Amino acid sequence: MTIxxxxxxxxxxxxxxxxxxxxxxxxxxxxIWLSEIILQQTRVDQGMEYYIKFIQLFPTIYSLASAPEDxxxxxxxxxxxxxxxxxxxxxxxxxxxQFGGVFPNNYNDILLLKGVGTYTAAAISSFAFGEAQAxxxxxxxxxxxxxxxxxxxxxxxxxxxxxxQLANDLLDKKRPGVCNQAMMEFGAxxxxxxxxxxxxxxFSLSCFAYRNNEVKQLPVKEKxxxxxxxxxxxxxxxxxxxxxxxxxxxxxxxxxSLYEFxxxxxxxxxxxxxxxxxxxxxxxxxxxxxxxxxxxxxxxHARFTIGQVKKFPQEALSLWEQEKWSNIDTKGxxxxxxxxxxxxxxxxxxxxxxxxx
Numbered sequence: 001m002t003i004x005x006x007x008x009x010x011x012x013x014x015x016x017x018x019x020x021x022x023x024x025x026x027x028x029x030x031x032i033w034l035s036e037i038i039l040q041q042t043r044v045d046q047g048m049e050y051y052i053k054f055i056q057l058f059p060t061i062y063s064l065a066s067a068p069e070d071x072x073x074x075x076x077x078x079x080x081x082x083x084x085x086x087x088x089x090x091x092x093x094x095x096x097x098q099f100g101g102v103f104p105n106n107y108n109d110i111l112l113l114k115g116v117g118t119y120t121a122a123a124i125s126s127f128a129f130g131e132a133q134a135x136x137x138x139x140x141x142x143x144x145x146x147x148x149x150x151x152x153x154x155x156x157x158x159x160x161x162x163x164x165q166l167a168n169d170l171l172d173k174k175r176p177g178v179c180n181q182a183m184m185e186f187g188a189x190x191x192x193x194x195x196x197x198x199x200x201x202x203f204s205l206s207c208f209a210y211r212n213n214e215v216k217q218l219p220v221k222e223k224x225x226x227x228x229x230x231x232x233x234x235x236x237x238x239x240x241x242x243x244x245x246x247x248x249x250x251x252x253x254x255x256x257s258l259y260e261f262x263x264x265x266x267x268x269x270x271x272x273x274x275x276x277x278x279x280x281x282x283x284x285x286x287x288x289x290x291x292x293x294x295x296x297x298x299x300x301h302a303r304f305t306i307g308q309v310k311k312f313p314q315e316a317l318s319l320w321e322q323e324k325w326s327n328i329d330t331k332g333x334x335x336x337x338x339x340x341x342x343x344x345x346x347x348x349x350x351x352x353x354x355x356x357x
Contacts (some may be wrong), residue, residue, distance in 0.1 A: 004170050006147070007179060009202055010227035011172070014182030019044070021050065024181070029103040029128035030061050033113075036120045041081050041247050041296075044188075050079055058092075061101055065092035073257050073332035080295070080335070084256055089117025107133050118164075126176040134167035135180040136160075139187025146191060149208030153222035209272045221311070230300045233265035237280060237316075238325065239305045245312065245320035246331065254298065259331045261304075262320055268298075279315050282307045287351055293336045304340050308353040325354070 017181055021044065023035035030115040034054055038189070057075055058064035064072070069089065076085035091113040095103055102215045104110050107125040111118065122133035141154040141163055148166070172179040192198045198210050209215045237245055245262050249255045253269070285307035293300040311323065323331070340346060 004174055006203070006206075006353065007170060007172050010186060010325050011175065011178055013202055014178065014185055017189070018181070018185055021048075027128050029105070029124055031055065032128050033091075033103065033110075033116075033124050036123050037084050037115060037135045038079070040084060040120075044078060046079070046258055050076070053170055061092050061095050061103065065096045070093045070259060070330070070332060074330065075286060076331075077332050078256075078335045078338070082258060082334075085180065086113060090114040091116065103128075105129050108178060110325075119175050122194040122245050123180065126180050128177075130177060132171060132176045134164065134171040134176070135184060136164050136167045137184055137187075139184045139191070140167060141187075142219050143183060143187040143347055145192045146196075146209035146215060147203060149212065149214070149218070151218070151220050153321075154219045155221050155223050159220075197230050225297060228268060228298050229266040230298050231265065232300060232302075233303045233305070234260065235262040235264055235277060235280075235305050235307060236350075237262065237309060238313070240310050242354055243312070243322050244328070245326050246323050254295065255334045257332075259333050260337070262316075264305075277305070279313045280307060281313075282309055284308050284353070288340070288343070290345060291336065291340055293339070301337065302340070304346075306346065306349050306353070306355075325350075 018020065018080050021035075023032055026032065028035075034091075035047070035051050038054070042050075053075060058067060058072070069086075072085055072089050073082065079085075092111055095101060098112075099109070104112070106129065107121050107126075110116055111121040116124075119135060119137050122135045123137075125131035126133050126135060142161055144150065144166055145154065150162065150166075152162050154160070154163060167183075167239075170179075170183075190201055196215060198204055198207075198215060198325050201207065201210070204210045209218045235245075246259045247263070248257060248259050279335060285305055287303060287305045291300075291304070293302060320341045
């Protein structure tokens with residue numbers, strides 16, 4: 001089968017300039033799968049520390065499958081898109097229960113795992129098992145769109161099929177893993193979204209976008225992300241024994257399975273506490289400057305009030321879970337909460353509340 005003239009120089013470039021990443025130095029499908037899930041919607045430099053942490057905490061598929069959910073969620077804290085962590089553990093249990101603890105070795109079986117789509121299944125099957133499955137991620141979409149001058153929206157059904165077929169046609173079937181890695185890497189460090197390195201690109205003379213001054217126009221997207229504005233008001237309240245009240249977030253919302261303080265107000269859910277803040281007999285309390293927290297689909301404006309009481313009223317104990325403040329680091333909280341707690345004014349107030357008790 002004839003190989004497209006793009007592929008050989010691309011692979012040669014990759015072998016010279018590829019980044020030395022730990023998941024590229026193994027053919028262990030478990031480790032490759034971990035890296036692929038962690039790197040979804042995540043920069044490599046940020047994902048690296050989480051990959052190393054997860055390999056240390058959960059060195060085998062069995063250790064991940066049997067780990068407490070709170071440990072998995074806490075280990076993911078700060079990485080965002082927390083459904084990935086829940087799906088990760090669910091898929092680990094699938095491997096243990098359905099595949100006898102042996103990671104599936106082909107595209108179709110890998111695709112059965114929770115949280116694994118066509119891109120991830122193609123990546124794992126080609127990298128770990130040499131299966132001829134073309135990988136199409138954002139980097140590949142961008143590179144192919146610019147190089148071939150394809151203006152079909154990459155987020156349309158037609159576009160996804162068109163780019164997948166093109167990637168399939170281009171794939172070096174004898175070296176699918178290397179070919180996929182090369183195209184992804186080139187898109188990541190040369191054909192970048194902003195400020196691509198066109199002047200030093202080995203394909204500049206044959207690139208449609210560069211020759212036609214359309215680099216900034218490609219790739220094309222047809223959909224715009226709808227962003228909701230969300231107002232949240234939280235209460236962090238201490239009792240005389242340095243306990244606080246927390247709750248685990250439920251399903252079908254952001255931060256599912258993570259913990260939060262007492263939620264007093266949520267405009268999107270039209271939710272207020274059923275008993276209200278007035279049930280607390282505060283010794284002192286203070287409201288702090290709001291925090292703006294940006295997520296892909298939501299812009300969150302969060303207010304926090306910190307209060308100190310002698311004892312928690314019974315109504316509060318029936319609604320929220322009591323936990324020692326000293327155990328706060330054993331629970332997984334969204335990054336929003338650690339950002340709030342890092343503020344010097346907040347730390348001073350908490351310190352005074354703990355000392356006075």
